[in-house]
Amino acid sequence: MRLVIYLQEKAGHLREVENVKAVARLRNHLNTDNQLTEQGFEILIRTLKSFKEVVGTYSLTELVCVATATIRQANDQEAILQSVQKETGFSIRILSxxxxxxxxxxxxxxxxxxxxxxxxxxxxxxxxxxxxxxxxxxxxxxxxxxxxxxxxxxxxxxxxxxxxxxxxxxxxxxxxxxxxxxxxxxxxxxxxxxxxxxxxxxxxxxxxxxxxxxxxxxxxxxxxxxxxxxxxxxxxxxxxxxxxxxxxxxxxxxxxxxxxxxxxxxxxxxxxxxxxxxxxGVFYEQLSKELGTYLFPNVLEDSIQELINDYDLHPKQILHVQTLTRKLFNQIEEKTDLDWYPVDWQLLKRASYVFNLGKYIDSESSSQHTFYLLANRTIDGLLHNERLELALVASFKNKTVFNQYIHPYKDWFSKQRRKKLRSLGSLLKFAYCLDATKRQVVEDFTLEVTDKGLDLTLFCTQDWMPEEYQAEKQKKHLEKALKTAINLQFKRKEEEKTLM
The missing domain is CATH 3.30.420.150 (Exopolyphosphatase. Domain 2)
Incomplete structure (x- = not known):
């Protein structure tokens, strides 16, 4: 027998705040006539009264009490329901x-x-x-x-x-x-x-x-x-x-x-x-009365949104960096010999939502907290290996730290896959440097392949000094992953028209 209480938080998502279990084994207390014995009644009532004490500490908007096979199969189920109602005030619904x-x-x-x-x-x-x-x-x-x-x-x-x-x-x-x-x-x-x-x-x-x-x-x-x-x-x-x-x-x-x-x-x-x-499932049915459907449209997106809310991430910055990241991903894939595929973009997109969320705990050790939180927190919609890949990309700091994180799980990935995860992480880290001050300074860019490597020209709407400093400092990780130099040039947005 189990009591579970959910809380709807200000952001809208729901969190389990109480989960109390009692071992009742009522099935063992059905007699030869398939009726609940006196001892079975005692266990049932005592457990529900205990649950009621816990329930009394919360202001609930709704309470549902359901019973399964043992009560369903009992020949005296009406007596059971009446006894529970009288002793505890709970109305039991017997599930078919x-x-x-x-x-x-x-x-x-x-x-x-x-x-x-x-x-x-x-x-x-x-x-x-x-x-x-x-x-x-x-x-x-x-x-x-x-x-x-x-x-x-x-x-x-x-x-x-x-x-x-x-x-x-x-x-x-x-x-x-x-x-x-x-x-x-x-x-x-x-x-x-x-x-x-x-x-x-x-x-x-x-x-x-x-x-x-x-x-x-x-x-x-x-x-x-x-x-x-x-x-x-x-x-x-x-x-x-x-x-x-x-x-x-x-x-x-x-x-x-x-x-x-x-x-x-x-x-x-x-x-x-x-x-x-x-x-x-019973809880989701209650929730569906508000949503108008039994099925949540996208389980993983809801989980990602919950992370964004929990760790106070900035939606405006996320969407801006995601746009830059997508364009960088496409152009690098198009203009280099890297084997990047749509499935890799899906991973990169997920990671862009939760990049460096560990700074919520401590900015100095943000990468470590990000990796631990994502790798060890249940994320509905992701299997464990998918969750680990998300953590590795979203927490990327440098090659050394990446190798430290992945070391216990090396056997999970091929050498080629480890290399790809590192390159995706370095790309995401670089893209976030282009919005270091969360002002969406870098509005657009062009990427050209030259004899000297990749020329990245970035068009800005405001002063770009902090973004330039961070990008120059962090581009080395992406250069190592791509095995080519990246030459950065920041320009005013107006100059883009002149160049065109």
Whole structure:
């Protein structure tokens, strides 16, 4: 059971300010008549009263309370609803199987840039799967088994090989009942606590250097490696595994078997974790009443805008520098032998929005703060390697510092890719020097190839001394990346007409 509270800030975006979890496992408190036992009622009411205490410290504009499989499957659900209303004042809405699956899908498409995929959310008493394409929900299904029910396949916490085989056989049979799952070859997106624990264990085993779980990618071999590792542990050692929550230790092997079996069924392209799940889907539905649509138009743009707001960046400067950067990018690509492509411009454009945002914390160590913040902050719409590339370009200071930042991740990139990231970073840093005083002094420029290198003539509307100083000082980084000299000449805007 979980309580989440969101705050809408002045800038308009929403931030999670409270996230309280309680392990209830109400599924274990359904008796043979499928009714909630007295102990189950006590746990439910006690937990909700605790949540109410927390809720009371906030001025909420809206509160939504939803229940899933256990209450949905209980034969005395009316008594449960009345008891909760009487004891806590909360009105519970019981989600249907389709609604539960829908909210998981909604959370994924509104927090990633995935256009197509299959989601899986393993609860205590049910497992929801959906298939979406072009961000639209195509298929949804709820299986009447979950982590707590699947645990009964194993006699002990650490299963025998035969028991795992029997569970896999059961799961493959269940999944094969849905033709739309077969060999889809799309990403499998895991939602919920068991998926988070799987990722946390994989990161711990690999000594993963980046922070964050959302949009972390795994392969089939990674899932199997975690499974093999856990199967080789003793009962006592299982509870000590880094990344595995103690309240999930007894159910983690059945749930990983679900992920592995579904991965095989759909011949998945990869396994990707979504930290956003059912509760976020419910929240997005509430938010959609204001927006008029369930789907956010551009997840990544919203995330970038949030960074701009959080770190007090200057939109006018960003747009001006972005214009200069685009023209520089195009002309350098056209007049040199560099292999720059549209996808490289997309990365450069993203980085131009958040270049040197670390100065918000400390201008002297701006580059270090920029790299750390971008590399380790969840950015909806970017996978971890994409987030790292953004951090490397937006924090560029010089080749030495760049090599320091990329050193722990050297194996992630080819030598050619590292060189390209460095050249894009040096171009962006140089472009920002052309607006050093945030006055948009440099309005336009021309670029010509000569025997001496590149002649860059910059046309200015005001005094350009600070911009000239910074550009002359920093151009060496771009010169090294391009392997050619850059000759700068600043002129008044009026002189442009004379030259033409």
């Amino acid at each position: 199987e389709k609604e539960e699956a829908f909210y998981g899908y909604l959370a994924v498409v509104n927090s990633t840039s995935l256009e197509e995929g299959i989601t899986v959310d393993i609860g205590g008493g049910s497992t929801e799967v959906t298939y979406f394409k072009n961000r639209q929900l195509v298929e949804a299904h709820s299986f009447p088994f979950g982590a707590l029910t699947l645990r009964t396949f194993f006699k002990d916490i650490i299963p025998q090989e035969k028991e795992i085989f029997e569970l896999r056989h059961f799961l493959m049979k269940q999944f094969s009942s849905l033709p739309w799952l077969f060999q889809k070859q799309v990403p499998l997106i895991g939602i919920g606590g068991s998926a988070r624990n799987l990722v946390q264990m994989d990161q711990a085993m690999k000594k993963y250097p980046l922070a964050g779980l959302h949009q972390y990618k795994m392969r089939s071999s990674d899932i199997q490696a975690v499974m093999t590792y856990l199967n080789g542990l003793s009962y006592n050692d299982l509870w000590k595994v880094e990344g595995l929550s103690s309240d999930r230790a007894d159910i983690i092997l059945p749930t990983i078997t679900v992920f592995s079996s579904l991965y095989e069924t759909i011949q998945a392209e990869s396994f990707i974790l979504s930290r956003k799940g059912l509760r976020d």
